[in-house]
Amino acid sequence: MLSTTNGAPDYPFCSTPEAGGWLEVAPGVLWIRLALPFQLDHVNVWALDGGDSGWTLVDCGLGDPRSLSVWEGLLRDALARRSVQRVVVTHFHPDHIGAAGWLVERTGAVFAASLTEWLLARALSAGSDAAADAAAERFYRRSGMAEEAIASMLGRKGAYNRGVPSVPPTLTRLRAGDRLTVGRHEWIVIGGSGHTAEPVSLYRPADGNGETGLLISGDQILPRISPNISVWPAEPDADPLADYLASLDGWSALPADTLVLPSHGRPFRGLHERARALADHHAERLEEIETLCATPRTAAAVTRALFPRPLDAQQTLFALGEAIAHLNHLIHRGRMLRMVADEGAGRSGADLYGLAGTAGTLMTR
Structure with a gap:
């Protein structure tokens, strides 16, 4: 359940890709929008052009026939000039990892995620006893x-398996502080917690040539809605909200003009203000519950x-x-x-x- 929140981010792009379409938001960075069959009706995924080293895809949508058909079209069209060399997943939720197994098998790409998120996906795919x-x-x-x-x-x-028919069997593990080279750029892995146990975000610092820093935030920070912070039956006494609030504090270390590329909604600027608005939202919720x-x-x-x-x-x-x-x-x-x-x-x-x-x-x- 994603709760609406206040806040006034700055949206630098007037247009939004159609479902299955794409838009270049920075040199060599494609914003791809995939449809979802839920109230939250889309997920953003990102294609990073590494030149001779090929594409790095960040998140990949559901593994349902509609999404796979869109990926086939993208591989023939927008992504055709390079091979896909790496698939990065920010976290284990079906709208982010669902098509990863298919993409890895289809392209021969390396799969990368945090160890915890990959293990959770593998465990859920195995079903419950x-x-x-x-x-x-x-x-x-x-x-x-x-x-x-x-x-x-x-x-x-069984709902998880319907969105995630397969999970890649091998992993390149991502840890906070790791650096991924994509063409002439380095992307820094930023850790987090709260929405899931060990999600990753990717930050590309400004390069001094007029390009501002970019943050692929996954679901950790979104422009209009609050990422779901939930307790689940497997860990009934957990306190994921404490983890999430701590992660919000960390965004203040990034430059204020960072362009945030979120998993839902539009790219925006105003990272620090948005983090404060999300913290205020949860503080208001806590007061409401106490009452x-x-x-x-x-x-x-x-x-x-x-x-x-x-x-x-x-x-x-x-x-x-x-x-x-x-x-x-x-x-x-x-x-x-x-x-x-x-x-x-x-x-x-x-x-x-x-x-x-x-x-x-x-x-x-």
């Missing part, structure tokens, strides 16, 4: 979701208050995960307590969250 399924059901039941919603979320089993939980509530009740409009199954999944991420952050900061459900207390096994000092004694699992 009975114990993982039971843990997921327990997680959603303790959230207080209605039975119909729980059934809908559990029914999404809501003056009377102890379930995570599902908090979710409905934060996201009152009708949600489909995918949006409900993200909205609940984001609500729990904020609740967990308040728990880690000592401002909230979770009262673990007594299955026989008539509360359908749902945990309650309340303010520290009023919610009773925190019971751990």
Whole structure:
């Protein structure tokens, strides 16, 4: 679930590529826009021209037939003058890694990502066992979701493989601080966390010839929406929001005039202001939740208050995960307590969250 936020970035490009089309945003940097079958209806991917060393692709969209057909056209047209030598993925989500296996097999390119993101993709592609399924059901039941919603979320089993039919079997590992040479330019790998465990962004410093710095930010910083920060059944007590807020502080080290190339929305300038706006958004969410939980509530009740409009199954999944991420952050900061459900207390096994000092004694699992 991607929450809208305020902020006024500067958009230097008046036009946006059509789905499957492209636009050059800097010398040798193509902005390619791929369609998605979700409410968030597109993902941006980036082709970096390395001259004789070939193309480096950053992210690649879903691995569905429509996206693969678009890639076939791109390989025949916009990318035809060079071979694809490297496929970089910012993180493991299907709209970023979905076509990677196909592209690597089709072109013979090297695949590069952080180790954590690649391992997560490989693990999710392998499917879940009975114990993982039971843990997921327990997680959603303790959230207080209605039975119909729980059934809908559990029914999404296998959704990852539909968007990611294959994951490259070998990896060139990317770490924060690594440098990737693409033609005459070097791109610095920037680490992060929060939206996923170990996403990577790529920064190309200004070269002194009139070209400003470029930042391929993935989903870590977006111009109009806040990247989803969620807690998932496999790590129910995690505090990804703390990681994300810490990562926002890091953008201040880059020049203020950096051109940001995000995964969703349009390229923009105003990196520092946007990072502050995202931090303010989460601070407002935390205050809102504290007000809501003056009377102890379930995570599902908090979710409905934060996201009152009708949600489909995918949006409900993200909205609940984001609500729990904020609740967990308040728990880690000592401002909230979770009262673990007594299955026989008539509360359908749902945990309650309340303010520290009023919610009773925190019971751990």
